[in-house]
Amino acid sequence: MNELRFPNNRAFDFTAIGRLCIDLNANEINRPMEETKTFTKYVGGSPANIAIGMSRFGLNTAFIGKIADDQMGRFIRGYLEENRIDTGNVVTDDTGAVTGLAFTEIKSPTDCSILMYRDNAADLLLTPGEVSEALIANTKLLLISGTALAQSPSREAVFQALQYARKHGTIVAFDLDYRPYTWKSQEETAVYYNLAAEKCDILLGTREEFDRMECFEQEHGDTSTATRWFNHSAQIVIIKHGQEGSIAYTKDGASHRAQSYPAKVVKTFGAGDAYASGFLYGVMQGWTLEKSMSFGSASACIVISSHSCSDAMPGAEQVHDYIARCERGEIVV
Amino acid sequence: MNELRFPNNRAFDFTAIGRLCIDLNANEINRPMEETKTFTKYVGGSPANIAIGMSRFGLNTAFIGKIADDQMGRFIRGYLEENRIDTGNVVTDDTGAVTGLAFTEIKSPTDCSILMYRDNAADLLLTPGEVSEALIANTKLLLISGTALAQSPSREAVFQALQYARKHGTIVAFDLDYRPYTWKSQEETAVYYNLAAEKCDILLGTREEFDRMECFEQEHGDTSTATRWFNHSAQIVIIKHGQEGSIAYTKDGASHRAQSYPAKVVKTFGAGDAYASGFLYGVMQGWTLEKSMSFGSASACIVISSHSCSDAMPGAEQVHDYIARCERGEIVV
Amino acid sequence: MNELRFPNNRAFDFTAIGRLCIDLNANEINRPMEETKTFTKYVGGSPANIAIGMSRFGLNTAFIGKIADDQMGRFIRGYLEENRIDTGNVVTDDTGAVTGLAFTEIKSPTDCSILMYRDNAADLLLTPGEVSEALIANTKLLLISGTALAQSPSREAVFQALQYARKHGTIVAFDLDYRPYTWKSQEETAVYYNLAAEKCDILLGTREEFDRMECFEQEHGDTSTATRWFNHSAQIVIIKHGQEGSIAYTKDGASHRAQSYPAKVVKTFGAGDAYASGFLYGVMQGWTLEKSMSFGSASACIVISSHSCSDAMPGAEQVHDYIARCERGEIVV
Amino acid sequence: MNELRFPNNRAFDFTAIGRLCIDLNANEINRPMEETKTFTKYVGGSPANIAIGMSRFGLNTAFIGKIADDQMGRFIRGYLEENRIDTGNVVTDDTGAVTGLAFTEIKSPTDCSILMYRDNAADLLLTPGEVSEALIANTKLLLISGTALAQSPSREAVFQALQYARKHGTIVAFDLDYRPYTWKSQEETAVYYNLAAEKCDILLGTREEFDRMECFEQEHGDTSTATRWFNHSAQIVIIKHGQEGSIAYTKDGASHRAQSYPAKVVKTFGAGDAYASGFLYGVMQGWTLEKSMSFGSASACIVISSHSCSDAMPGAEQVHDYIARCERGEIVV
DSSP, X not given: OOSOOOOSSOSEEEEEESOOEEEEEESSOSSOGGGOOEEEXXXXXXXXXXXXXXXXXXXXXXXXXXXXXXXXXXXXXXXXXXXXXXXXXXXXXXXXXXXXXXXXXXXXXXXXXXXXXXXXXGGXXXXXXXXXXXXXXXXEEEEEXXXXXXXXXXXXXXXXXXXXXXXXXXXXXXXXXXXXXXXOOHHXXXXXXXXXXXXXXXXXXXXXXXXXXXXXXXXXXXXXXXHHHHTTXXXXXXXXXXXXXXXXXXXXXXXXXXXXXXXXOSOSTTHHHHHHHHHHHHHHHTOOHXXXXXXXXXXXXXXXXXXXXXTTOOOHHXXXXXXXXXXXXXXXX | OOSOOOOSSOSEEEEEESOOEEEXXXXXXXXXXXXXXXXXXXXXXXXXXXXXXXXXTTOOEEEEEEEXXXXXXXXXXXXXXXXXXXXXXXXXXXXXXXXXXXXXXEEETTEEEEEEEOTTBGGGGOOGGGSOHHHHHTEEEEEEXXXXXXXXXXXXXXXXXHHHHHHHTOXXXXXXXXXXXXXXXXXXXXXXXXXXXTTOSEEEEEHHHHHHHTTTOSOXXXXXXXXXXHTTTOSEEEEEOGGGOEEEEETTSOEEEOOXXXXXXXXXXXXXXXHHHHXXXXXXXXXXXXXXXXXXXXXXXXXXXXXXXSTTOOOHHHHHHHHHHHHTTXXXX | OOSOOOOSSOSEEEEEESOOEEEEEESSOSSOGGGOOEEEEEEEOHHHHHHHHHHHTTOOEEEEEEEOSSHHHHHXXXXXXXXXXXXXXXXXXXXXXXXXXEEEEEEETTEEEEEEEOTTBGGGGOOGGGSOHHHHHTEEEEEEEGGGGSSTTHHHHXXXXXXXXXXXXXXXXXXXXXXXXXXXXXXXXXXXXXXHHTTOSEEEEEHHHHHHHTTTOSOOSHHHHHHHHHTTTOSEEEEEOGGGOEEEEETTSOEEEOOOOOOOOXXXXXXXXXXXXXXXXXXXXXXXXXXXXXXXXXXXXXHHTSSOSSTTOOOHHHHHHHHHHHHTTOOOO | OOSOXXXXXXXEEEEEESOOEEEEEESSOSSOGGGOOEEEEXXXXXXXXXXXXXXXXXXXXXXXXXXXXXXXXXXXXXXXHHTTEEXXXXXXXXSOOBOOEEEEEEEETTEEEEXXXXXXXXXXXXXXXXSOHHHXXXXXXXXXXXXXXXXXXXXXXXXHHHHHHHHHTOEEEEEOOXXXXXXXXXXXXXXXXXXXXXXXXXXXXXXXXXXXXXXXOSOOSHHHHHHHHXXXXXXXEEEEOGGGOEEEEETTSOEEEOOOOOOOOSOSTTHHHHHHHHHHHHHHTTOOHHHHHHHHHHHHHHHHTSSOSSTTOOOHHHHHHHHHXXXXXXXXX
């Protein structure tokens, strides 16, 4: 059992706000992109992936975002709807903005990179007035993501969503998801990440992402990071240390670690999104943090063994099954 | 006596952050600017005026801001120094930005307007890294002003200043000072004003300025405004109702009104800045809110009877004397 | 025989300046892009396609352009080099610009559209100082393309290239290639197209493109168009009338039409580029305009029967063979 | 007599296109601007000054330009009209642009500088569609000025004006008037100056301005400069060599120099504009180049002996009188 208390009697278990984009994943892998001939198109963007995961776990899920008025935008809306995600608050841009793109390059399972197209991206044009107070008031858990803070007016839309969430007692998770594109300076990044994090109940990020937020601080390190946010609204702070695993810190001073599982890694993309959806699902089920984290880890293993991020997001059965197979020793690296 | 407790043992009584600009006041008044021939140059900008007022009241005063690397910028620095304001944290821009200008037009004492030059203004280029934590830690009262929130990176600099003030227990006053220039939308304005106001101890603004901040709210009106901010950090909320006078709301549920004084009005510019400096000075002296507000009102009367804003800011003697003369019936409209 | 006299003793037969980008062609055709799953990557951009065509016809070919410092940019450079095009004047951007993209949608052979990514495109960042006077002085025929005029500094680079061409007697062909993206207004388009066209010997465009250039003129129509440019530097003006075929106007008052050929059309993209390279090749061989135009038409037939633009550009043998097969009645629609 | 043949039967002798702005001249002179207290407001901008001069010489004069929708813009329109300049083609901006400003600093008669405000200036927003073909067709002499080429869409408006002038046989004078503000690079400057100069009959500039235009050329110097432009449309090229005086080159290979006059110099601003209007007036009267240049020189002497530029522009009588007084030895330095 964890200490988080989600509000009851709400139509939506989960709503995500932020980036909706297109992944173009190289079909020919284990080579540089210069030698790639063909790409497969998927819905992408960290909050999109997490929302897809949550919906596949069976949660009532909605999205707040903005898409381009073109074929890519319509593909995104269609895919969300196929995955039973409410798109009533996914607005179509009318300024001629384009859909953000992420071309993936998989040189080897551990040497992956992304070529981003973020200029004039529709998702960054979401305005505060397009954020539905009613939807947030009717949601148990709101997810915000760092990339949506990178530019106006999307930045203001996220702050307005946070204001509504505080007002209505909606729990908020913040997936730091720092991407260098579109931010103007490290200082700008830190200021807005900090303003947002102050208002969130659950923070998830890598050690490097937390360090980036703390560029104005003298003290670094997990303990000072966790303490800083517990002095605001945070109840759970998850800090990811790469190979060494993730640690969940709680307000009572405790730290929690999850079991990890083996995986036949194709690429590393999507691991964080799958982890976040698995973990948040567990927390919403009332599981212990350890169990939730393990569930997240197994979900991540499934995604990194696949070609895509969004499309590979597993259902709950699939994750339980993966864990069971690991425990039976059927999956080894 | 008021309830505010200022920290002790600090080198600076008062530090302002934000706009430093040039006022070009029409010498030929009571006519449209089309018929104006000559202008007189003064230092301007709401926080600059307030800082000048505070220094003339005898307080140890500093400024955090950015000036253009030109004759106008150097004039501003020189004038602040002549007024014994510490300019160690007034940075000179190196990007070719210009000094913001405000041409005033005085058609009649009650029909005044301003023609603003705010494109590429140096003051909006202040960065978070240029905000001195040491100075804020060594200040009793920090003043922020709404215009500095209008654009990046100045916006981030103000949020960083607020963060330092909260960390070190420095009292913060927020002069809303809303100006339509450089803001992109009413929503953007409201979001950042709200984020800043949450972290402030004293809020000063007109009813219209508070309404602007509340554009996402259903309920308007002084009581709901004051309650909203008392739920955050505010201890005093001053709402100005034009002719009908100002009301100071305090956390204990009380409201306070000041006496008003007659004045031979030349123009209305600068009234708010003179009021703010007079009021804040009184509060720092430990006076009652009523007495502080009256002192602010008298200070405003002096400024609106003069040609300039900054240059006309009175010393404490001058304000006490003005009040005495009013009480003796020597000043009538 | 045509009247154009190309300079002798030059190392390069043909140099193109302008857009280098990536085509992402839908592999699943005859459906909307919303239903497309995979895309194949090709080098694209009208002047790139024409240069590839010219090189495959056996001409010594060079390119003046700018590519992004990423995998897409390196792919473009590599492909040009594989096609024996001199890339000594293809500059790599150092500002973080991206490679322009064109996603193609083929709903039917006659219903094709393109989804363009032109924000922050590297090709539009070519500067006048990056245009080699020596290369243009050593080239017989320079091709400029309208898209490179759409934005600074690429616009200035093209005007500088034209200045060098005039100075050194290099013949200039102008492929109007109007694309709405990145132009701010129809007036802006017309002004710069006209300034460039004044300095060119051969103009190729559709009737609609010439109409766009003539938005400030009262008289429209082929005769007034051709006369206008013959009063400047033009010697050949080719106006394309879609289904009704193209007409070449010459300074002596004559008009010339080509034979057309049947084709099994897959898509219409690339027809103009293939036509331009075939026609210009013929003119450089000293063929009559009619023969040159027919060669261009046959070249276009080959490209529109294929999946790509650049990759499908034929060699001279292939074009001659296509014409022969048409004449033998072996190709019918 | 000079060789220029102006068209007959046109309603306007002279039309200028381009910058309309405000000069704010320091009233306290011979000191740095940091110490200046007051400024006097005048209409400014090189083409505005020249047009005012031409009108005062008695020529029918019109202006093509754009002004801000504010008090400064209305002041400019009023002043032009008071000076009998047709403002039917002076458009009022509707985008919120401001009026360009020039604060002058007169440290000594030979040490003068200008502090410019050119961000978001209304005059640079003139569009090609706002340029009246009818007015240019009805004008004998059109003046263009380099500053109007510095930014779109004003740049395109000038090129469109040049196109109309060529079409209708209107003589064009180009006052180079290079100002570093708003240009992005020296290359950009050179490209557009060259494109414009090709279409002009009379070029006036300093040696430094011509050098700037020739940044892509190997050869510099008056002879190569003059020859370059005679190969295009130029008939008179005036190159100013500062203290050493100006030289007018003509297509027949001749060079012409003017007599110079003494002046009690207050400041150097406006000398070039007064010279241009005096010279062009003389040329339109059919005077020899020498006489026209002397008239220009005397006009310049009058302006630099005064506090303003526009307001000090003399009438013809005044210039003749100045020359006579100089010849009688009544004016000495």
